Amino acid sequence: xxxxxxxxxxxxxxxxxxxxxxxxxxxxxxxxxxxxxxxxxxxxxxxxxxxxxxxxxxxxxxxxxxxxxxxxxxxxxxxxxxxxxxxxxxxxxxxxxxxxxxxxxxxxxxxxxxxxxxxxxxxxxxxxxxxxxxxxxxxxxxxxxxxxxxxxxxxxxxxxxxxxxxxxxxxxxxxxxxxxxxxxxxxxxxxxxxxxxxxxxxxxxxxxxxxxxxxxxxxxxxxxxxxxxxxxxxxxxxxxxxxxxxxxxxxxxxxxxxxxxxxxxxxxxxxxxxxxxxxxxxxxxxxxxxxxxxxxxxxxxxxxxxxxxxxxxxxxxxxxxxxxxxxxxxxxxxxxxxx
Numbered sequence: 555x556x557x558x559x560x561x562x563x564x565x566x567x568x569x570x571x572x573x574x575x576x577x578x579x580x581x582x583x584x585x586x587x588x589x590x591x592x593x594x595x596x597x598x599x600x601x602x603x604x605x606x607x608x609x610x611x612x613x614x615x616x617x618x619x620x621x622x623x624x625x626x627x628x629x630x631x632x633x634x635x636x637x638x639x640x641x642x643x644x645x646x647x648x649x650x651x652x653x654x655x656x657x658x659x660x661x662x663x664x665x666x667x668x669x670x671x672x673x674x675x676x677x678x679x680x681x682x683x684x685x686x687x688x689x690x691x692x693x694x695x696x697x698x699x700x701x702x703x704x705x706x707x708x709x710x711x712x713x714x715x716x717x718x719x720x721x722x723x724x725x726x727x728x729x730x731x732x733x734x735x736x737x738x739x740x741x742x743x744x745x746x747x748x749x750x751x752x753x754x755x756x757x758x759x760x761x762x763x764x765x766x767x768x769x770x771x772x773x774x775x776x777x778x779x780x781x782x783x784x785x786x787x788x789x790x791x792x793x794x795x796x797x798x799x800x801x802x803x804x805x806x807x808x809x810x811x812x813x814x815x816x817x818x819x820x821x822x823x824x825x826x827x828x829x830x831x832x833x834x835x836x837x838x839x840x841x842x843x844x845x846x847x848x849x850x851x852x853x854x855x856x857x858x859x860x861x862x863x864x865x866x867x868x869x870x871x872x873x874x875x876x877x878x879x880x881x882x883x884x885x886x887x888x889x890x891x892x893x
């Protein structure tokens with residue numbers, strides 16, 4: 555069981571920073587995202603089969619949340635290169651132990667409910683991956699039009715491996731425009747959750763067949779993890795392998811899922827008051843609706859007579875923006891003049 559935990563979550567600035575990424579924030583529940591994720595992993599495997607993939611600078615903060623005994627969970631990636639190199643590295647390490655080992659890859663920043671349905675879905679995927687030597691992704695039925703998500707076009711049905719439906723993947727479709735996303739919903743496409751299940755050895759075989767830019771770097775792991783990460787290109791597993799391979803399937807999720815991608819997501823992941831406001835920390839909304847307030851420490855935030863605002867107070871910074879502009883946070887932080 556691998557947990558991808560190396561991202562910084564820039565869309566959750568100013569609360570999320572490289573030193574304290576969003577995985578350490580209570581965005582899906584009243585606990586840090588990383589703790590929710592590890593509890594899901596523990597429902598499937600014991601601690602000695604869980605590996606958190608993250609940079610060295612995050613090991614200390616994560617351990618402070620996970621507590622004693624978590625030291626052995628970490629595989630420290632020398633350099634952030636995207637999900638394709640780090641999952642190739644993890645598969646290589648697992649295949650040295652057992653090429654037929656089934657590897658489950660989770661993200662550390664998802665909302666997933668309820669736990670028992672998650673276990674049923676992933677268990678189905680594990681059985682199919684072990685039986686059919688497929689690269690499987692978990693797909694979820696959309697509950698809204700969402701152009702920001704990758705979509706999966708289901709193909710022929712696979713022989714069931716459990717209670718969840720499973721299909722060959724006909725095609726992946728990345729981040730469509732709103733009209734196309736509406737059509738995908740109407741046609742029964744699934745969202746790509748980024749949760750993957752495969753045999754370690756099968757992933758390595760598909761890398762060698764379809765992703766030479768990473769496969770040619772794998773021999774470097776015989777002598778140095780650093781050398782591999784220095785040589786490997788920055789790329790994601792979806793484009794590098796899943797969109798190229800012919801051995802890809804999807805299992806339809808039995809659980810509710812959200813990727814908690816921006817402040818706007820808290821309107822879906824956290825409880826609201828009678829006016830649709832989300833209040834985390836010391837916040838109050840008077841004569842306003844559909845606002846999201848996140849206040850840390852003893853700071854207090856009050857909104858009077860306004861709707862659809864996001865107000866975040868963290869450290870020395872207070873940010874205010876319209877709720878529908880939350881997805882622009884990454885672009886804001888990328889501006890050369892800073893914020």
